[in-house]
Amino acid sequence: MRWSLKILGCAALVASVSGVSANDVINVKRMTMELARDIATASVEACRADGYQVTAVVVDRSGDVQAVLRDVLAPRFTYQIARDKAAAVILSGVKSSVFRANREDIRMEMNHVDGILVLEGGVPIEAAGYLVGAVGVSGAPGGHLDEVCALKAIETVQERLDFAM
Template sequence: MHRISTFLTATAIVIAAAPAFADNDIITVKQMSMELARDIAQGAVDACRAQGYQVAATVVDRGAAPQAILRDMYAPSFTIEISRKKANAVILSSVATSEFRKNRADIRQEMNHVTGILVLDGAVPIRAAGALVGAVGVAGAPGGEKDEACARKAVEAIQDKLDFAE
């Protein structure tokens, strides 16, 4: 009888605790809409175009999956790949590529040999209410600092929307 009582007590404890464990099995993740990603990419291309630069812009989500890709008419086709790899470097590091390059000069060359990553100036994080939701990479302007300025301008243009995201 004691064994049955112990078994039933242990079973009751496990069943009572199960909902607490199950609550952690499903998580909520913030993700940009396709429209927001498109607006950021368009903003980056427009910012560079206003300065006379033909670029490509790629917006990736927090898992580095491309959400929006735009290439200005005269930007070389390979700028698409470069912009994507720059954006991926932001997802890897959670900081702008210029900051990553400066902070981790010790591994920069090695990181450029990782498939899908390129540590060059030209990409910035996209944060919604403080959470990293993606990155935008730009390529094609004469210098990564110019690419990054266009990316930053695009994110800043919609930052209020990001700051108040639920």
């Protein structure tokens, strides 16, 4: 018992001397590989059902690619476009269409930032109120249609996102 008190006392002394506080370490929510895969798959399937060949890219909260799915006839360029739409969501925290509408004043400049493309088709992925990533879709005949596919995909996993702890 005495040793326990001494150890706790030493730990408290070290913490106060070093300036360590509970706010120095944070917990971060991340999506699983399976969730990212399911969102990419649902995005491509939603567009395919409407007759569009697309690529879906899911990025994590840092903007790093976590899952990619390109339909058979989707042009290879759709990968980069989808990825850059998702990155715009990570930058702004909102759908890429909302970012585009809200920041029309800097849209052209933002499109010159390497890895960012301010076009419709990127949607945030939120779990229990936390941004855990984004999905970008490219290949439908219009970014608004890419966005519809991404939103349908999020809808297919919404219950899993809502109850993520």
